[in-house]
Amino acid sequence: MKMLLVMVLLLHVSQHALAGVVEVNEGAELVFLPCVFRGIPAEDNLRVMWTRSDLNPRFVHQRGEEGDLEEQNQRYRGRTSMKPDALDSSDFSLTLRKPHLSDSSNYTCSFTDGVEELRVTDVELKVKGGGEGD
Structure with missing residues (x-):
């Protein structure tokens, strides 16, 4: 019984550890980076963060109980969004508009x-050149 519990727990963790690869053509209208997690703790000041470790500041998008937060890398300003009810729906997927090659x-x-900090998932975004006609 304990072994089954460990296997189920590992399966659950591995599903959330890597969401995989998302590919999109440069210039597409938008792309979704998936992040769904049902086990969020009921904490005060809870914040969802989408980050890139190779940027400074590293924040691509942040959402708190009061809505989107201002601290964000300049290259993403006006191009990212999350569902308004993200904290209630457990869907923390990021929408990125007009992806650039440099967003890869x-x-x-x-x-x-x-x-x-609780790391939920990692997503690799591959933006392919060639534009809208491919």
Whole structure:
């Protein structure tokens, strides 16, 4: 019984550890980076973060209980969004408008209460050149 519980737990964790690869053509209208997690803690000041470790600041998008937060890397300003009810629906997927070749990277979806950070998923975004006709 304990072995089954460990296997189920590992399967659950591995499903959330890597969402995979998302491919899109440069110039597409938008692309979705998936992040769904049902086990979020009921903490005060809980914040969802989409980040890229190769950027400074690393924040691609942030959402708190009061809505989207201002701190964000300049290259993403006005191009990212999340569902308004993300914290209630458990769907923290990121919408990125007009992807550029330079958006190709690894993105991390995580939660923080300001003290600890819970990494939910990693998504590799591959933006392919060639534009809209491919």
